[in-house]
Amino acid sequence: MGAKTSREPLSRERTLAAAIALADTAGLKALTMRRLAADLGVEAMSLYYHLPGKEGLLDGLVETVINEINVEVKLAETTEDWRTGLRRRFLAAREIMLRHPWAPGLLSSRKTIPFGVYAYYDAIVGTLISGGFSHQVAHRALHAFGSLALGFAQEVFSPASAGGDTDVDAAEEDLSAMAEALPHLTAMMAAEAHDAADPTLGWCDSQVEFEFTIDLLLDGIARARG
Amino acid sequence: MGAKTSREPLSRERTLAAAIALADTAGLKALTMRRLAADLGVEAMSLYYHLPGKEGLLDGLVETVINEINVEVKLAETTEDWRTGLRRRFLAAREIMLRHPWAPGLLSSRKTIPFGVYAYYDAIVGTLISGGFSHQVAHRALHAFGSLALGFAQEVFSPASAGGDTDVDAAEEDLSAMAEALPHLTAMMAAEAHDAADPTLGWCDSQVEFEFTIDLLLDGIARARG
DNA sequence: ACCTGAACACCGTTCAAGT
């Protein structure tokens, strides 16, 4: 956050690293050319020497994140069956995404998709094919996985994605006010809070739900393999 | 798009309707206070009399869309079993979303969720409970459905969501250039293009995939019902 | 080669003022 007083000239990598750090700590909205430059101890216009503008910066961000995932995935490559291989892959992607909460929203709002994303999905198809799937079922599996393959789901209930203050208090206030108008949701929350054996987890632990959904999808396509 | 020369005073509804029309035709990015005001034949500052600023405008947009869905869903309410009921509900939501391609991205980037969304999910839980599901499985089913319940999926391959020019040409150029580096994806596309019996659909008809995924999820939770 | 200052065309928004 403070101005790094470094003598070495700016570079694309150093700029991207600072941008990611800024987005991680202050959210995507805080990532402006002027503030990023200030963090780097430089004027805003200097950035244009290393990057082709704001859009190019954002492209660089998603490229960096998907590369992080691909590296992580490649490191752990072994001789697993298709199912545990995909499962491990999705969970690895999720770990990266949890480190960069702004990444899912940015990735899905981008209109050009970096090569690394295609490479990532290509490896998935390869895994499916060698697991005995037809191209057609592999195609449908890809769509069924959707963003879960990249480690994130559209969490409509509590979107911390969009960067900015996570307005938890307001959400809970709303929720308690809504309670009597929403009988089924209220009952569900009460029931879940009750038989939650593990006290360290919230009433809605998304890691458990994430893995449940993955297994449900993997079960489903295993059956569709035919 | 053109300046409507109407005498009646502005209202919140008329402003929202114009905003939706503007977003539908020109994309979310084109929806600025100044341009919206121009479309309404008024100065930008006039909007603040009817709406609490830009954020309030966006809140109003998602509220309007979710209400469209809830109305559509209520119209067709019958005595179906849980499964066909959910299926019809999700497809109805999808139809609305297809009319407002900017809505998925906006909804998932919002940090306050309108009441209508909770009401929508409450009805789903109600359907599940009366279908014999436990609260726990209903909860997990909700997470498994994710954004599909609201009619959209994270289409990482061709995101036309973000408003703005749909950069199809560039994407296809990239794709053909990538072809040899992505053997499995290339093979999949070739196979799918080959045995596509229906010539009116593209090689990647997302409606078919959407329904495939829904059925896969419904099969999965039906089995998890226990 | 690398960085800067001044300037431009846009944003959303405030606030006092018009009718």
Next chain:
DNA sequence: ACCTGAACACCGTTCAAGT
């Protein structure tokens, strides 16, 4: 009650200029 003009604090970006 409803709308406006001028002004402010921000954006991203261009372009000629500095070293």
